[in-house]
Amino acid sequence: SQQGEEDPQALSIQEGENATMNCSYKTSINNLQWYRQNSGRGLVHLILIRSNEREKHSGRLRVTLDTSKKSSSLLITASRAADTASYFCATDSAAGGTSYGKLTFGQGTILTVHP
């Protein structure tokens, strides 16, 4: 079953606007991570939020986590054309005992930022 599901599937905005992407998941988690992928190749780790955290910031990124709703959001403020990429959430599930870092990825949100 799909653990992480992002919405929207695609988002198109103008440079300078904020971009918000959402992620929902089904099972209990140890942490939730966001990754960025350019041109369908390697992913870059952006930010990790643990299950006991509610909000985390890193530069222009803000991530929130609501474990009661099993959802997370990624906000990119003051977007730039260079932010154009696919963004994935990934969950480290707490089920089955000690986590070893296996991640379950969602389908991703394609973000396009127009100059």
Next chain:
Amino acid sequence: GAGVSQSPSNKVTEKGKDVELRCDPISGHTALYWYRQSLGQGLEFLIYFQGNSAPDKSGLPSDRFSAERTGGSVSTLTIQRTQQEDSAVYLCASSRQGTNGYTFGSGTRLTVV
């Protein structure tokens, strides 16, 4: 090395041939993961290594897929008798203990014709 290195970056092979994909993780990263990404899709877990052992290989799609890791470092993913549905980008990632996020390689784009 400074990052996770994968080779080849692209591989075109004929249906029925065997292929071997290589991953060289960051030095000191004991955890290594293989994922597969089909066109326009999210990542599908294949196998996890801790050191040289693979405690979780539950994502390998069939017995045509195998992987090994030697010296706690380099890993190879082997696909035997390739099929067209094996076409995808194969991504390798490593981490220290799997708790603080992965570092991914750039992937191997496999095309089976």
